[in-house]
Amino acid sequence: MVRPLITAGVDIGSLSTEAVVLDNGRMVCYSICDTGSFPRRAGERALEEALSRAGYSHEALSYTVATGYGRNLVSFANKTVTEISCHARGARIVDPSIELVIDIGGQDSKVILLDPEGTILEFTLNDRCAAGTGRFLEKMATILGTDVEGLSRMGLSSDPVTISSTCAVFAESEAISLLASEIPAGRIAAGIHQSVADRISSMVRRVGVRSRALFCGGVAKSGAMKQALEKSTAMSIIVPDQPQIIGALGAAFHSYDFAVKNS
């Protein structure tokens, strides 16, 4: 009988925190929670939740990898790995032949190019600027009196109006004036998604276009975003079942590798 090897990965992002637990390199449970103001606690809570759902105690855990912007704040991790390497790894777990990964999270977005073996060739990040992130969509949704999900529904079947501002603050006033000039909210919603997609698309062109890309991160749950990315990049955009946990999944598999190496 194989001795159980329990490993975990925790991805502490700016908006949400995810944990994934593996038993001998097979996912058994995951959890997702809001990061809130205390990333360290969010990391502990997410791990706790995933473990208890799987019916494991902390003691059963052989190895834990933390990733995400709060990766250095938690004390339970045996090792930290960047979200770049974790998203790359997680993406290959859910789609073993994928060579391009697009992650749009709360406060940054990244595009990672892999070779056919899954080794990272190139990556680019957009941070320090809200445009092209989940926060931007949240902001814009508020203006249209909805949330990110509602914004996606509104934008899905409409012809996008052009949002020319690349700055979140100016895009906000642009959206307000579009509303004032009685442009249908659906067209504005579609335009908002298109402006984010165009930013991501220039990041994609920077690292290299492929026929398919895996789209992950919280924003990947937005159907309108997927549509806009397909239009802007002319690639087929694949959204995994749980796009939010790809980073944590990758962290859990890195964790598994380290545990195997150490044993």
Added chain:
Amino acid sequence: MPITEPLFNDQFAGAPTKRLLDFLLRKRQSGVRGVGLYCSYAPFELIRAMGAVPITLCAYSNKTIAAAEAVLPSNLCPLIKSSYGFITTQTCPFFELSEAVIAETTCDGKKKMFELISNIKPMHVMDLPQMPDEPEAVESWTRMIRKAQRFLEKTFSCGIDDDAIEERIRETNARNRMMSDFFDYAARVPAVLSWSEMYDVIALANVMSAEELSAMLNPIFATLRSRCDRGEFHGVPGAPRVLVSGCPINGDSAKVFRLIEEAGGTVVALDSCSGMKLFSLRIDEATGDPVTALAKAYLTIPCSCMTPNVRRFQAISVLIERYKPDAVVDVILQACHSYNIESHRIREQVKSRHSLPFLKIETDYSDSDTGRIRLRLEALLEQVSGTGPSGPA
């Protein structure tokens, strides 16, 4: 085995600027004249030929940027803003020690900034040709060096003859050979020198005569040899070796070097004007026309203000062969368009010809971006050490 003995055993441990200032203060107190410089294109040999000491001026602190932004646009290179801020706040002791300043038309930001400080001390701006391979370039730069010579002769009421310049050319070559021997210790695998030790030596090497440099380096070479004998090296065992290229880095932008070390890497090669670049200069000797020899040599400096800047691409390959890095980091200071654009072709060469991971970092002198730089560097070094997708799925 970690390093046990520092390169310098003096009261300036951890304060290389104070060591440099002390050296220059003594010089000036003993009656040696001082000429301030901002850039590698300034012909050091002219200054030495008149018996003066070249003084590198302050340009690397975030502290003076707020003052500079009262006049300069905020979206400008931090090196230019900092330099200007040092002058307006009168906080650059090196400027105070300088009796005149030599400047060059390298980039737009610098040349317009020089206009703003031109009336504080005697200043001479040299018009630098930017297409170094055009047949007129050497002729024009030769003339500009002669003009700088006349400026110095007039300002300091002295004469500089060609024999003295020729002598200083030999001195530069000797100095640069010594520095090459010094850098050999960084080229060793594992490296027995750290970036900060290289900076400590470079700061003084820039302003020292060959004789002074030799006197300083002899005990340092002894220390380095005993490090090798004892099996001591810098950084953690197996640390990825990093070549850093791009804009000049020092002071507050040296955060990039610290972050590379914190991410587990070792900086082994410094490809910029604040690093090794100027020491690879070789000037033709005994040509009978030392100023033309100077012009020819200085035009080979691979600065991104040159177009096309073919020598940078040759130089980086030479550095990669010599220092055997595992990754290349190109540091671009905010709003330095020429290095920023050139970075694309450097990336292509590093990746295709040398198959090395490459990372461009755009930064300024603030520490607001340390988190984002750390993430990129850690991801880069994970590419080297293989934390990428592998193993059973």
